[in-house]
Amino acid sequence: MKNTKTLGEELSLYVQAALHDAFPEMIPNDFEATVVKTADSRNGDYQCNDAMALSKILRKAPREIANAIVETLEKPDRKPEMVSSLEIAGPGFINFRLNSEWIADRLLAIEDDAFRGVPQVGAEKTVVIDYSSPNVAKPMHIGHIRSTVIGNALDRLHRFCGFRVLSDNHLGDWGTQFGLIILGYRHFVDQKALEASPVQELERVYVESYQKSKEDESWLDQARKELVKLQQGDEENLALWKKFVALSMGEFDKIYERLDVRFDLTRGESFYNEDLPGVLTRLDEAGLLVESDGAMVVDLEAEKLGVCIVRKTDGGFNYATTDLATVFSRVREFEPETILYVTDERQQRHFRQFFTVCEKLGEGVNLEHVWFGLMRLPEGTFSTRQGNVIKLEVLLDEAERRALEIVQSSSPDLPEAQQRDVARAVGIGALKYADLSQNPQSLVTFTWDKAMALDGNSAPYLQYAHARIRSVLDKHAAQFPDDTLEGAIPVCTLDLEKGLGLKVAQFPEAVLGATKHYRPNYLADYLYELAQQYSTYHQSVPFLKSEDGVRESRMRLIRMVADTLKTGLGLLGIEAPERI
RNA sequence: GCACCGGUAGCUCAGUUGGAUAGAGCAGCGGACUUCUAAUCCGCAGGUCGCAGGUUCGAACCCUGCCCGGUGCGCCA
Numbered sequence: 272m273k274n275t276k277t278l279g280e281e282l283s284l285y286v287q288a289a290l291h292d293a294f295p296e297m298i299p300n301d302f303e304a305t306v307v308k309t310a311d312s313r314n315g316d317y318q319c320n321d322a323m324a325l326s327k328i329l330r331k332a333p334r335e336i337a338n339a340i341v342e343t344l345e346k347p348d349r350k351p352e353m354v355s356s357l358e359i360a361g362p363g364f365i366n367f368r369l370n371s372e373w374i375a376d377r378l379l380a381i382e383d384d385a386f387r388g389v390p391q392v393g394a395e396k397t398v399v400i401d402y403s404s405p406n407v408a409k410p411m412h413i414g415h416i417r418s419t420v421i422g423n424a425l426d427r428l429h430r431f432c433g434f435r436v437l438s439d440n441h442l443g444d445w446g447t448q449f450g451l452i453i454l455g456y457r458h459f460v461d462q463k464a465l466e467a468s469p470v471q472e473l474e475r476v477y478v479e480s481y482q483k484s485k486e487d488e489s490w491l492d493q494a495r496k497e498l499v500k501l502q503q504g505d506e507e508n509l510a511l512w513k514k515f516v517a518l519s520m521g522e523f524d525k526i527y528e529r530l531d532v533r534f535d536l537t538r539g540e541s542f543y544n545e546d547l548p549g550v551l552t553r554l555d556e557a558g559l560l561v562e563s564d565g566a567m568v569v570d571l572e573a574e575k576l577g578v579c580i581v582r583k584t585d586g587g588f589n590y591a592t593t594d595l596a597t598v599f600s601r602v603r604e605f606e607p608e609t610i611l612y613v614t615d616e617r618q619q620r621h622f623r624q625f626f627t628v629c630e631k632l633g634e635g636v637n638l639e640h641v642w643f644g645l646m647r648l649p650e651g652t653f654s655t656r657q658g659n660v661i662k663l664e665v666l667l668d669e670a671e672r673r674a675l676e677i678v679q680s681s682s683p684d685l686p687e688a689q690q691r692d693v694a695r696a697v698g699i700g701a702l703k704y705a706d707l708s709q710n711p712q713s714l715v716t717f718t719w720d721k722a723m724a725l726d727g728n729s730a731p732y733l734q735y736a737h738a739r740i741r742s743v744l745d746k747h748a749a750q751f752p753d754d755t756l757e758g759a760i761p762v763c764t765l766d767l768e769k770g771l772g773l774k775v776a777q778f779p780e781a782v783l784g785a786t787k788h789y790r791p792n793y794l795a796d797y798l799y800e801l802a803q804q805y806s807t808y809h810q811s812v813p814f815l816k817s818e819d820g821v822r823e824s825r826m827r828l829i830r831m832v833a834d835t836l837k838t839g840l841g842l843l844g845i846e847a848p849e850r851i
Numbered sequence: 852g853c854a855c856c857g858g859u860a861g862c863u864c865a866g867u868u869g870g871a872u873a874g875a876g877c878a879g880c881g882g883a884c885u886u887c888u889a890a891u892c893c894g895c896a897g898g899u900c901g902c903a904g905g906u907u908c909g910a911a912c913c914c915u916g917c918c919c920g921g922u923g924c925g926c927c928a
Binding site for chain 1 (some may be wrong): 852854855856857863865866867868869870871872873874875876877881883885886887889890891892893908909920921922923924925926927928
């Protein structure tokens with residue numbers, strides 16, 4: 272597709288030109304006209320509110336300015352082809368109605384484009400996305416789902432906008448917990464349990480060892496010694512550690528497969544182990560390293576961020592050091608424009624700290640912390656030690672089980688294998704959508720019913736709309752084998768059709784907005800509105816029984832709706848089965 | 852104490868950074884399947900956008916203060 276602008280951007284350019292024509296030399300250089308979608312279709316399709324803002328600068332009444340813009344745009348040789356009518360309303364709003372034929376043309380162009388009209392704003396740019404990042408030797412639980420699902424959606428969105436994306440699963444595989452785990456493992460691991468459910472057993476060992484360390488000082492001492500041995504490369508401990516990592520990865524991979532999540536890189540904290548002393552050297556050379564209470568820190572008091580500890584009193588490094596080393600490594604190896612970190616809100620301060628340190632060091636990379644609200648249970652926060660965590664595996668099982676019940680009752684004719692496939696797509700989709708359809712920053716109180724909503728604004732609603740269209744298309748192909756859709760123009764005759772066509776043409780704006788603001792819910796909202804508009808349309812007009820000509824046009828339009836739904840759901844990591 | 856986030860319909864939440872009469876879903880009430888998938892659609896009802904000031908043509912959105920909830924604030928990640 273040659274034209275890589277959204278509809279709003281195109282209209283903005285026309286207004287910008289008209290402004291300079293109507294008021295030569297009077298428009299400030301940095302002023303950019305903006306045309307946005309209307310909230311209410313009674314006010315047209317798009318609107319420009321600049322006349323009010325310019326009123327002071329130009330010392331003219333807003334309506335006068337709006338008039339001048341409209342008059343310029345209505346000159347016969349100047350009228351944009353995409354606009355069918357212009358109208359001034361209220362204090363000086365300019366309302367645009369788009370031309371139906373032009374929308375139809377735009378739809379054809381979108382259909383021809385591999386990216387469905389989405390401007391490739393990320394071309395030539397690299398972004399590293401750091402997400403999911405579970406801890407080794409602990410099972411993934413519902414607290415991990417947001418980072419995984421939101422991170423994965425951002426991953427897919429960025430790729431679709433042309434970015435070169437490197438997704439990296441920054442595993443917690445080198446913390447101080449390994450001293451306790453190794454010691455615990457030696458004393459009370461149950462080999463049978465380990466075989467049956469490795470991570471669960473490792474976690475049990477960890478919790479027991481942790482408890483013991485609380486009561487028994489010498490136990491804690493021994494754990495510290497095991498940790499030091501590990502860090503110094505002791506063969507036996509290293510072998511145990513490798514075993515723990517491998518066992519954990521095996522279980523993580525099962526989850527990732529079910530969630531259809533893939534990483535380009537899986538580099539845990541241990542990957543950067545050897546770089547840690549170098550981080551200190553570099554900080555020292557930059558004059559940023561100071562000693563404080565026996566620890567080495569970077570003083571960020573001036574930024575009101577306290578101090579950032581990079582070496583503990585005992586000489587060990589901590590997460591800030593590792594995170595710095597990770598940035599250096601990524602910048603050196605991949606030269607990213609941006610690194611995205613998708614974690615919960617509790618780490619905001621930590622990220623602001625080490626982002627500031629990177630800035631002081633002159634790392635030329637844009638660091639973004641995409642944080643999301645904490646997930647909690649109705650009775651309060653959950654924690655491993657309280658034993659009230661819901662394991663991700665259990666959650667996924669339950670989602671599929673609930674979906675299967677519905678599929679069996681509403682599609683009893685489907686073969687069982689297909690019922691299972693559909694249930695998987697619907698169940699997992701519902702789960703993902705529950706997270707992706709809301710503002711990531713809102714706090715989430717987990718309930719089974721909410722996480723797995725199957726009606727209303729939910730993934731199954733979108734999947735249902737998509738499957739319905741596919742079903743109509745199949746019936747059409749069977750009943751009218753001679754119809755060729757390729758020659759047909761998508762109709763935009765009825766209001767419903769024009770609205771639907773316009774909505775499809777706005778897909779790029781939705782994708783860009785979601786990507787730019789790191790807000791997958793912008794895309795989810797868009798898809799929901801699209802599906803809603805389609806459902807209304809579906810209810811109101813006949814497809815297969817409509818007259819020749821109209822029929823093909825309608826089929827062409829709804830096929831585009833189906834394709835848009837499928838692509839959009841795909842960007843959220845949600846499947847769109849042909850039948851549900 | 853300081854910092855960040857949240858407070859919008861009975862419940863769960865949107866509201867793309869200042870635009871027109873604040874929107875959905877669920878729950879409630881009333882309608883629509885002999886017809887392309889009723890996991891659907893149409894309609895009704897439901898609001899002091901936490902409170903009080905301020906900024907301006909215009910504020911749920913920006914500023915100030917306060918109330919309530921969450922989270923964080925040196926050697927965990």
